[in-house]
Amino acid sequence: MEGIGMNQDQLKWMESSAEHDAAPGHEQTSRPENNASSRTTKRLLAVLGLLATMMFFRHPAALMGAAGCFLFGMLLAGLPLLQILRRLLLIIPFALGAIVFVPFQHAQGGTELFRLFGCVATEEGMRHSIVLLLKVVNANLLITYLLLSTPLFQLIKSLRAIGIPAVLLEIIGLMLRYLALLKEEAQGMVKAQRSRGLRLEGWMWSRSTYRRFGELLGVLFIRAYARSTRIYQSITARGGFGAGIAGARRQQTIGQEGPSMAIEVRGVTYQYGQIQALRGLSFSIRQGAKVVLMGPNGAGKSTLISLLNGLEQPALGEVRVFGERMGRENALHLRQRIGVVYQDPDDQIFSTTVEEDVAFGPRNLGLDELAVQERVTEALRAVGMSELRGRSPFELSYGQKRRVAIAGVLAMRPEVVILDEPMAFLDPKSRDDLQTLLERMHASGLTLIVATHDVDFAAEWATDVLVLKDGKLLASGTAELLFDDRLLEQADLHLPRLVRPFRLLQNAADTHPRTVREAAQAIWQLIMRGPDDARMRSSKRMDGETRKREG
Structure with a gap:
């Protein structure tokens, strides 16, 4: 019963790396x-x-x-x-x-x-x-x-073994985790101010220094308040305020009877006070898709994620998850089927150790400790973090924290995983590793939704694209949308880098390589056509673009 809600492919993927356990x-x-x-x-x-x-x-x-x-x-x-x-x-x-x-x-x-x-x-x-x-x-x-x-x-x-209440341990762990995190933020703010001339040497400070230090404390308080809101959302998304919510849930997988759509959004409108964040959105996401939410800052991507996870409710319209309408009364139940990985892993990792953090969600599902540990082991092994299960989050790199955040969601065994800007602030190797992990997750049967500004990643990875701006859905369709110049200009986005050189080549403007391999193959084909067909005609094209801008 522990695996209810995951299809067999997902279970095989998470357990395949554990086959050596029998050795x-x-x-x-x-x-x-x-x-x-x-x-x-x-x-x-x-x-x-x-x-x-x-x-x-x-x-x-x-x-x-x-x-x-x-x-x-x-x-x-x-x-x-x-x-x-x-x-x-x-x-x-x-x-x-x-x-x-x-x-x-x-x-x-x-x-x-x-x-x-x-x-x-x-x-x-x-x-x-x-x-x-x-x-x-x-x-x-x-x-x-x-x-x-x-x-x-x-x-x-x-x-925990001797009977100390779990809620008390979680509160203590959360306090320790975020006291240290606030200390790091305060040190970073002071360091930045000192680089701009703030003087804190000696025992006696100037009046302006005291005033500036007070302003820094105020900003730190505001940032702490904002972070507490994000932490609350992260805890809620993993069942933190609904312990013991585990229950029987239907298993609907690709190829089985039942609705083929994982998510359906119908005429959804949402507003903060007098500001409309989403305006009449309607779209559907099929099971097993790799979807990207594209759009500039303020387009409504984060608000949409909160609606899909049931953390917020639309003012108008409805959200359906596997055919079931999302509402306040069943949000906890449906939240088990949709996991969210937020942009800042420090908002989502709120335990004192990696193992405890990954175990947070399964414990809130009401599982016994043996089942919890099995899920923790599977999830950490799936993201390649088994060796660091006893480490403190403070000792991890940003990319490792991102993997732990993903493991915490995988331990809930969802059927849909939403990731908010997963590539942000990662070095090139970490980006490649994370993209490989996403491919493995998708191959297991998970439906993946990624909110991102990264057009290059989206063009290479996605099967479906949703383009938002100012709370409206500009377009939805396949990844070919990312090669539409007018749409990208309207959405304040740019062409994928691999495509740009081909726009300057004669008879190659319609070439849309999505990967480096496809780009290399396209270049080789142009070379094989001969110099007459493959030569550059950039001057004429660039002159035309110049006249267009000047006009």
């Missing part, structure tokens, strides 16, 4: 992981047990002895002394509270030591403050040992 060597490699999890759980239980025991200690000497033993054991385990001391600095606020306030709380019937501002410090109060401080020191040492000796993903696994 004898795999059993040996999986055993150390189980042993590591078992050791981590035992270590966690031991630390929790010692923490509970410390609460019953009442004598300072016993607590001091315990702290010494813990410190010696940590050093013996090879933990760096400097890191231990840094962690101990965290107890300074508690130490100040214990020293300043606790000694004055046993004035009645206690042995007076001294008076301060009319308050009496007693011997019993002082003893109690020392005991409290030593307990905090012991707790700090134990927690430091746990954090420094245990990988974070193993620790989270063990916390």
Whole structure:
């Protein structure tokens, strides 16, 4: 039942790379992981047990002895002394509270030591403050040992195994993830301002520096608020606010009975306040298609994605997913069939480790932990990230984050995957790797929809094209639309680069190569025709274009 909603091709693709699991060597490699999890759980239980025991200690000497033993054991385990001391600095606020306030709380019937501002410090109060401080020191040492000796993903696994509520772990992980992310954003903003003359040296800043620093904090708050909205959408898209929504859903695949259309949009209009973002859109997407949404910024691509995923509802018209009308009452159900990979992977990766993030969606489907881990393994292997499952997202490159975001969607086993600007900010190798991954996903039977500005990628990859501008659908059809000069000019797009040289060649203006191989073949054919047919006649064409512009 776990695979309901995916066709057999998709299951074969995700599981084909796992065939080696049956080999004898795999059993040996999986055993150390189980042993590591078992050791981590035992270590966690031991630390929790010692923490509970410390609460019953009442004598300072016993607590001091315990702290010494813990410190010696940590050093013996090879933990760096400097890191231990840094962690101990965290107890300074508690130490100040214990020293300043606790000694004055046993004035009645206690042995007076001294008076301060009319308050009496007693011997019993002082003893109690020392005991409290030593307990905090012991707790700090134990927690430091746990954090420094245990990988974070193993620790989270063990916390989940001993029954800590999943929602609490997700909240803690989300807080840690985005506190660090905001820190990175703040550092980037300060670095950019310093490159433009902002001075932060020394203890005393100028009035203008304080004013500018305050403005930066305000901008950081606005950016954090905007990011929180995108994070909410990402969490919702993966079932984050509908835990346990898994249920039986019809399996409709290519070649089976049922509607052949994966998505149908009929007369859809959407507006933000008084601004119409989409205006009467109507189109359909067949199952198994490779579709690109083309258009300039503000064309309505992101809004359309939110409608297709059920995060927003149209003011007019309807969206149908596999023949079923999308509405608020069934959005969670249909969202299992449509996965969305957003443009910024930092908005979509909101767990402390790669493994935990990919597991987020399957857990929200209400699956048991064994099924969750199977899906995580399959998804990470499908995108080539198995070796990094225990890594923190902070340690990944941008391209690796993009792959983890895709794995998080694949783990939900959708039938349609929508990607928003997947090629943005990637280096050439990462772009090639991602395009190869998209081809593999499509070959498995997935319907893919990509929102992009990249005309070259669209011409090479897509089978179907939707061109938007100002919330309107300018055209829909095959990839041949991307060679229509008038349409591209109207949509503020340009011809694919491979086509441009052929527009300057005699008898080759209608040549539309979509790949480098096709372009090379076309050039070879022109050469074989002979110099008379293949020679350049660019001057006449360029003169005509010049006169047209001047006219």
